[in-house]
Amino acid sequence: MENALKVKDLSAWFGEHQVLKNIAMDIRRNSVTSVMGPSGCGKSTFIRCLNRMHDLTPGFRVSGDVLFDGRNIYSEKIDPVLLRRKVGMVFQQPNPFPRMSAFENVAVGLKFNGKKRSRSEMAEVVEKSLRMAALWDELKDHLDRPGTSLSGGQQQRLCIARALAVEPEVLLMDEPCSALDPVSTAKIEELIEDLSDKYTIVVVTHNMQQAGRISDFVAFFLLGDLVEMDRAAKIFTNPADKRTEEYITGRFG
Amino acid sequence: MGEPGGGIANGILGTLTIAGLAMAGGIPLAVMSGIYLAEYGRGKFASIVRFAVDMLAGVPSIIMGIFGYVFWVLPMKRFSAWAGAAALAMIFIPVVVRTTEEMLRTVPQSVREAALALGIERWKTTLFITVRTATAGIVTGILLAMARIVGETAPLLFTALGNQFWQSGLDQPIAAIPLQVFNYAISPYDDWHDKAWAGAVVLIGMVLLISAGARYFTRVKK
Ligand SMILES: Nc1ncnc2c1ncn2[C@@H]1O[C@H](COP(=O)(O)OP(=O)(O)OP(=O)(O)O)[C@@H](O)[C@H]1O
Ligand SMILES: [Mg+2]
Numbered sequence: 065m066e067n068a069l070k071v072k073d074l075s076a077w078f079g080e081h082q083v084l085k086n087i088a089m090d091i092r093r094n095s096v097t098s099v100m101g102p103s104g105c106g107k108s109t110f111i112r113c114l115n116r117m118h119d120l121t122p123g124f125r126v127s128g129d130v131l132f133d134g135r136n137i138y139s140e141k142i143d144p145v146l147l148r149r150k151v152g153m154v155f156q157q158p159n160p161f162p163r164m165s166a167f168e169n170v171a172v173g174l175k176f177n178g179k180k181r182s183r184s185e186m187a188e189v190v191e192k193s194l195r196m197a198a199l200w201d202e203l204k205d206h207l208d209r210p211g212t213s214l215s216g217g218q219q220q221r222l223c224i225a226r227a228l229a230v231e232p233e234v235l236l237m238d239e240p241c242s243a244l245d246p247v248s249t250a251k252i253e254e255l256i257e258d259l260s261d262k263y264t265i266v267v268v269t270h271n272m273q274q275a276g277r278i279s280d281f282v283a284f285f286l287l288g289d290l291v292e293m294d295r296a297a298k299i300f301t302n303p304a305d306k307r308t309e310e311y312i313t314g315r316f317g
Numbered sequence: 318m319g320e321p322g323g324g325i326a327n328g329i330l331g332t333l334t335i336a337g338l339a340m341a342g343g344i345p346l347a348v349m350s351g352i353y354l355a356e357y358g359r360g361k362f363a364s365i366v367r368f369a370v371d372m373l374a375g376v377p378s379i380i381m382g383i384f385g386y387v388f389w390v391l392p393m394k395r396f397s398a399w400a401g402a403a404a405l406a407m408i409f410i411p412v413v414v415r416t417t418e419e420m421l422r423t424v425p426q427s428v429r430e431a432a433l434a435l436g437i438e439r440w441k442t443t444l445f446i447t448v449r450t451a452t453a454g455i456v457t458g459i460l461l462a463m464a465r466i467v468g469e470t471a472p473l474l475f476t477a478l479g480n481q482f483w484q485s486g487l488d489q490p491i492a493a494i495p496l497q498v499f500n501y502a503i504s505p506y507d508d509w510h511d512k513a514w515a516g517a518v519v520l521i522g523m524v525l526l527i528s529a530g531a532r533y534f535t536r537v538k539k
Contacts, residue, residue: 145436148434148436149435149436157427161428161450162428
């Protein structure tokens with residue numbers, strides 16, 4: 065199947081406040097899709113709908129379908145815990161688990177998701193994940209350091225490694241670089257491009273240049289509407305909607 | 318001269334016994350309640366529990382002793398270590414429930430979200446990640462509550478009663494340092510007064526030791 069996720073007529077509310085309005089979107093497998101738009105337009109709300117991260121938020125409600133592997137993730141037959149192992153997430157602020165070493169941080173998802181693994185199998189997965197997150201060389205001799213003692217950029221790559229260790233198919237990233245310096249940002253961008261060979265990536269960003277560099281597709285949101293979505297090159301050179309053009313040329317928001 | 322012999326060794330053992338019993342029963346109950354209130358307690362039942370815990374925390378310790386007397390000593394027809402431990406547990410539990418709840422609330426929401434996003438079940442997240450993050454604080458709270466109950470006298474007056482001799486069973490009256498300090502101190506004899514002072518010193522030593530332990534837990538593991 066060429067779409068990893070298919071969003072149909074998705075609306076979302078916090079209490080009475082409607083935050084997403086009838087969103088329809090196909091997210092292509094093994095591609096990078098950027099979600100852009102002014103602050104408060106619902107980008108975070110949208111990507112958190114894709115792995116049911118809102119489940120515990122009081123007053124939150126959705127309608128519509130999000131199809132993953134052809135099945136609606138909001139149907140009663142879907143176990144959100146299993147879903148989140150397939151659709152992982154990286155947050156805006158790096159959030160390694162306090163009081164766990166770097167190694168434990170990466171291993172933790174495997175440790176608690178049922179299957180028993182030997183110490184050496186664990187070590188293998190941790191190494192593989194850290195290599196994918198481009199952190200292995202820096203960290204291989206310091207795996208017992210607390211995860212929170214790393215630099216901000218390293219912490220974010222650690223969080224990416226942690227998410228990759230449970231072998232998801234989709235990786236959702238909510239402004240993963242906004243707390244990082246330019247060098248760390250460049251590393252994460254490079255990482256996103258590499259990962260897109262094997263993973264479907266949806267990334268929220270405020271940074272137009274960044275979206276241009278890393279994305280295959282760009283979705284532009286405004287006040288809870290999906291204004292348009294297209295190939296990145298098309299959006300940045302010849303957007304169909306006037307509001308998109310205003311936004312990318314900086315005449316808006 | 319009051320009488321030859323005497324001493325507080327039996328009191329030390331008695332205090333350790335009663336406090337140990339109170340904690341063995343109180344810690345699991347209190348920590349689980351604290352976890353419930355912090356992580357799951359949104360509804361009406363939770364506010365009732367929270368209110369009950371606050372009430373309990375405000376009850377003067379002499380009243381706990383009277384409760385112990387009415388609900389344990391009278392039905393069992395004897396003063397006992399059990400009754401003393403129950404009275405102390407009633408003081409210990411609300412303190413530990415509240416510190417556990419507060420410590421868990423200091424764990425940032427981002428920690429729970431990170432675990433959730435990895436596909437870790439909620440109960441595993443709570444037990445193995447959230448509680449682990451707050452362990453130092455919870456242990457400190459337990460130790461400080463322990464320091465408080467080893468020094469309590471009033472709840473033991475009508476429950477453990479005290480005992481001049483070595484304890485002979487948990488269903489029998491049992492000695493405790495605070496009771497001995499009290500009894501020796503109100504006696505007319507100088508040498509008994511000395512023993513009261515000795516008991517006081519031992520008690521202070523115990524409390525210091527426990528508080529040092531609490532400090533150790535907050536300091537070492539950052
Ligand atoms: N937990 C919540 N409870 C109530 N309202 C919320 C909650 N989270 C978000 N909202 C509201 O939903 C709307 C969209 O928020 P969202 O966080 O999705 O925006 P965003 O596009 O990610 O913005 P930013 O670029 O600033 O991160 C906002 O009006 C916000 O106030
Ligand atoms: Mg956001």
